Amino acid sequence: MLNEILDQFKKGRTFSFQELADSLNTDVQTVKAQIDYLERQGYIKKVEVYTSCAGGCSSCAGCNQGTQRSIIWELSQ
Amino acid sequence: MSDTTIALLGQPNSGKSTLFNGLTGSRQHVGNWPGKTVEKKEGAFHYNGINYAVVDLPGTYSLSANSEEEVVTRDYIAGNKADLICILADASQLERSLFMLADYTGINKPVVLLLNMMDVAIQQGKTIDSQAISKKLGIPVIPITALNRKGYEEFYKIIETSQKSNSTLKEKELTDIFFEVIGEPFKQLLKLLPKDGIGAFSSSWLAAKLLEQDNHAMQLVKSKVDVSCWREVETVLSSVKNGNLFTADCKFKWIESLLKNSVKKAANKQGRMNRFDRIATSRIWGKPLAVGIIILGLILSMVIAIPIMGVFQKISQIATVQLSTALVAVGVPKVVISLLCYGILTAVTFALMMVSFVFGISLVFGFIEEIGYMARISYVFDSTMSKLGLQGKAIMPFLVSFGCNIGGVSGSRVIDSWGQRVTTIALSWVVPCAATWSVVGLVSTVFFGSHALLVVLSLFVVASLHMAITSRLFGKHLIKESDRIGLIMELPPYHKPQYRNLFRFVFMRMGDVLKRALKTIIFVAVIFWALSYTSDGNVANSVIYKIGTFIEPVTMWFGLRWQTFMAFLSAAMGKEAALGVLAALFNSQGQAAGIWDVISKQAEVSTSGLGNAMLTDISKAEALAFIYAFFFNVPCLMAVVTTLQETHSLKWTLRIAGYYMGVALLMSAIAYHVGLLIF
Numbered sequence: 001m002l003n004e005i006l007d008q009f010k011k012g013r014t015f016s017f018q019e020l021a022d023s024l025n026t027d028v029q030t031v032k033a034q035i036d037y038l039e040r041q042g043y044i045k046k047v048e049v050y051t052s053c054a055g056g057c058s059s060c061a062g063c064n065q066g067t068q069r070s071i072i073w074e075l076s077q
Numbered sequence: 078m079s080d081t082t083i084a085l086l087g088q089p090n091s092g093k094s095t096l097f098n099g100l101t102g103s104r105q106h107v108g109n110w111p112g113k114t115v116e117k118k119e120g121a122f123h124y125n126g127i128n129y130a131v132v133d134l135p136g137t138y139s140l141s142a143n144s145e146e147e148v149v150t151r152d153y154i155a156g157n158k159a160d161l162i163c164i165l166a167d168a169s170q171l172e173r174s175l176f177m178l179a180d181y182t183g184i185n186k187p188v189v190l191l192l193n194m195m196d197v198a199i200q201q202g203k204t205i206d207s208q209a210i211s212k213k214l215g216i217p218v219i220p221i222t223a224l225n226r227k228g229y230e231e232f233y234k235i236i237e238t239s240q241k242s243n244s245t246l247k248e249k250e251l252t253d254i255f256f257e258v259i260g261e262p263f264k265q266l267l268k269l270l271p272k273d274g275i276g277a278f279s280s281s282w283l284a285a286k287l288l289e290q291d292n293h294a295m296q297l298v299k300s301k302v303d304v305s306c307w308r309e310v311e312t313v314l315s316s317v318k319n320g321n322l323f324t325a326d327c328k329f330k331w332i333e334s335l336l337k338n339s340v341k342k343a344a345n346k347q348g349r350m351n352r353f354d355r356i357a358t359s360r361i362w363g364k365p366l367a368v369g370i371i372i373l374g375l376i377l378s379m380v381i382a383i384p385i386m387g388v389f390q391k392i393s394q395i396a397t398v399q400l401s402t403a404l405v406a407v408g409v410p411k412v413v414i415s416l417l418c419y420g421i422l423t424a425v426t427f428a429l430m431m432v433s434f435v436f437g438i439s440l441v442f443g444f445i446e447e448i449g450y451m452a453r454i455s456y457v458f459d460s461t462m463s464k465l466g467l468q469g470k471a472i473m474p475f476l477v478s479f480g481c482n483i484g485g486v487s488g489s490r491v492i493d494s495w496g497q498r499v500t501t502i503a504l505s506w507v508v509p510c511a512a513t514w515s516v517v518g519l520v521s522t523v524f525f526g527s528h529a530l531l532v533v534l535s536l537f538v539v540a541s542l543h544m545a546i547t548s549r550l551f552g553k554h555l556i557k558e559s560d561r562i563g564l565i566m567e568l569p570p571y572h573k574p575q576y577r578n579l580f581r582f583v584f585m586r587m588g589d590v591l592k593r594a595l596k597t598i599i600f601v602a603v604i605f606w607a608l609s610y611t612s613d614g615n616v617a618n619s620v621i622y623k624i625g626t627f628i629e630p631v632t633m634w635f636g637l638r639w640q641t642f643m644a645f646l647s648a649a650m651g652k653e654a655a656l657g658v659l660a661a662l663f664n665s666q667g668q669a670a671g672i673w674d675v676i677s678k679q680a681e682v683s684t685s686g687l688g689n690a691m692l693t694d695i696s697k698a699e700a701l702a703f704i705y706a707f708f709f710n711v712p713c714l715m716a717v718v719t720t721l722q723e724t725h726s727l728k729w730t731l732r733i734a735g736y737y738m739g740v741a742l743l744m745s746a747i748a749y750h751v752g753l754l755i756f
Contacts, residue, residue: 009564016456016568030333033332070567074563074565
């Protein structure tokens with residue numbers, strides 16, 4: 001299944017855990033555990049995107065955006 | 078002297094340290110593992126007349142020899158120093174935390190499994206049949222909550238007995254999976270290895286570790302088998318690539334089958350939410366739903382903002398008249414009254430009205446973010462990004478841009494490819510920031526009343542077209558087909574909004590916008606007031622009027638009066654600046670029924686105020702032209718500077734900025750002529 005997960009990355013689109021679990025016939029918890037493993041082994045990397053800008057906020061009107069963040073994984077180069 | 082030594086083994090955050098502290102209390106000491114920098118924690122406790130020594134092994138995810146911690150842990154287990162190994166697993170996420178147990182399978186040392194954090198698992202609605210798990214594994218399985226020391230009784234009893242009964246983990250099932258999934262290479266390795274394994278490690282465990290290219294296991298096997306046998310092992314290993322993926326796959330399969338009938342999840346309490354999420358993330362309905370929610374959000378934020386805006390406008394009208402009457406009465410010079418009432422007070426009112434819109438928008442979209450829906454928006458728009466030729470990640474800078482374009486531009490840093498990044502930045506400029514929003518909302522409400530919403534929607538449609546065309550124009554030079562990469566995205570669970578957080582966010586945002594708006598608008602308003610001030614009150618004699626009317630024949634091509642054209646130009650510095658210009662130029666002296674009348678005639682008038690002043694001067698078509706020019710203009714000077722920093726290319730920064738100015742004027746011209754037909 002780990003290889004199948006890595007294959008999904010090559011399709012060039014965005015998957016959610018639920019979608020991956022559905023397509024691999026398993027549940028979200030199992031997918032999460034495997035994503036964790038792939039990350040630990042260095043096959044994929046986690047990117048956290050904060051929806052606020054990095055610095056320069058004093059000169060910016062709307063930047064005060066709370067601390068919401070998105071977590072995504074992509075293949076390591 | 079201790080009678081029995083037990084070792085705690087588990088992944089980080091499995092609650093090992095909590096249990097260690099719970100068991101040993103103050104009877105512990107911390108040192109280092111010999112020759113290592115890894116911390117060694119030892120302690121002791123007493124139960125039923127027996128002294129127990131406890132070793133807290135370093136928290137590791139598996140027993141591979143990848144890190145110093147893992148080597149320490151493995152050497153300790155292999156070294157026969159412990160009488161009993163206690164493996165801790167987080168019961169609330171067994172799929173993940175049982176990996177350590179799977180990796181341990183094949184090591185012939187007495188072991189018990191502790192299912193920690195049972196309280197959390199129960200909260201999640203899980204029923205875990207530890208008896209069934211125990212039967213399958215052949216070792217005791219003890220549910221425990223490490224935080225609750227009173228619940229340790231069962232644990233104490235079991236370690237007392239199991240250490241005598243010498244319970245080892247059944248490995249047959251995992252070995253069968255190895256055979257099934259890996260097949261030939263695994264079979265060959267088993268044949269080559271000593272039948273009974275080496276030391277505490279079974280042959281199956283060693284074969285798996287060899288496939289994982291585990292250095293320590295390789296050294297161990299090499300030292301125990303003859304040279305020709307080792308060569309054969311090497312031949313087998315060279316035929317397998319990424320062996321660790323295969324063995325890990327087997328271990329996950331083993332965990333899955335272990336949990337299959339022993340863990341039951343209660344019917345999800347959030348059933349309705351799940352059904353909603355199926356629609357919200359569906360390939361077909363997800364996007365229309367997201368668009369619907371965004372439009373509804375916009376309508377709602379305007380419904381919230383407009384009454385508040387009206388209140389500020391009313392207060393300002395009354396205050397202006399009162400103030401100017403009072404100032405005239407005490408004999409303040411005309412020029413000061415003019416500055417205060419035309420320049421500053423109007424600017425303050427504009428700033429307050431703008432903040433009303435920020436309140437509406439932040440409240441509604443902050444709410445959408447708080448409940449966890451925002452991530453779904455980025456997820457469902459993935460295919461759209463793909464059509465624009467962009468990476469899935471590009472949606473995030475776009476979402477940030479709704480707050481602030483500068484944030485969006487610097488947020489594009491997550492995109493690795495330069496060409497993709499520049500294209501993403503070029504497109505993110507279209508996204509209206511909070512300030513753009515509030516000015517557009519304000520001006521369109523003043524001119525179009527309840528039809529303002531239609532104007533706003535038309536802007537959205539045109540903005541989508543703009544993005545489609547811009548992506549083609551810029552992408553052609555910047556994007557290669559191969560740039561597109563796949564992603565997996567975590568969608569946070571829906572949750573009840575934390576109103577305290579929400580309102581703190583809304584008010585902080587409002588405060589920020591107000592501060593900046595006041596500074597910019599007042600500054601710009603005063604400059605333009607000064608340029609338009611004349612002692613006789615006739616604006617036609619002012620410098621700016623002369624320049625303005627000189628260029629107006631050209632600007633009218635785009636449907637822009639000289640006043641709105643200047644507002645357009647200054648908006649490229651900062652969106653708020655446009656309001657400053659409008660405040661100064663449209664409240665100028667010489668207007669009928671303006672504040673000027675109060676000063677000159679010392680009479681009270683009822684029809685002052687900015688909205689009215691603008692209305693009398695600009696036609697609806699011209700207003701529409703201005704809104705379009707303003708909306709599609711360069712976001713602000715700071716965004717341009719940030720773009721330069723992020724792209725490291727003056728050429729592309731200037732290209733993008735020039736393109737935006739040009740397109741904005743083109744849009745304005747089209748909007749003007751369409752407007753002439755409609756109104």
